[in-house]
Amino acid sequence: MLPNTSFTANVQASLIRQATSVFEVDDPKLKRVRVSLWKNLHFRKAATRSMSLIKVERFDLQDNEQVSKPL
Numbered sequence: 001m002l003p004n005t006s007f008t009a010n011v012q013a014s015l016i017r018q019a020t021s022v023f024e025v026d027d028p029k030l031k032r033v034r035v036s037l038w039k040n041l042h043f044r045k046a047a048t049r050s051m052s053l054i055k056v057e058r059f060d061l062q063d064n065e066q067v068s069k070p071l
Helices: 006-015
Strands: 021-027 031-041 051-059
Touching: none
Parallel strands: none
Antiparallel strands: 021 031, 031 051
């Protein structure tokens, strides 16, 4: 879990936005993996410095429950 900072709040708020792209794959070892990408995000105090955010999630193939916390 991310530390309690303004960065955490901004990232969580950004995750509400629709991801720019999402990729899912079924892997025999890792099961279902979803990678989400958000582009052109920035810190409030650094609006001219854009960044991308990648979220990796693993799911169980049978019931779609998360296997581990998102990376």
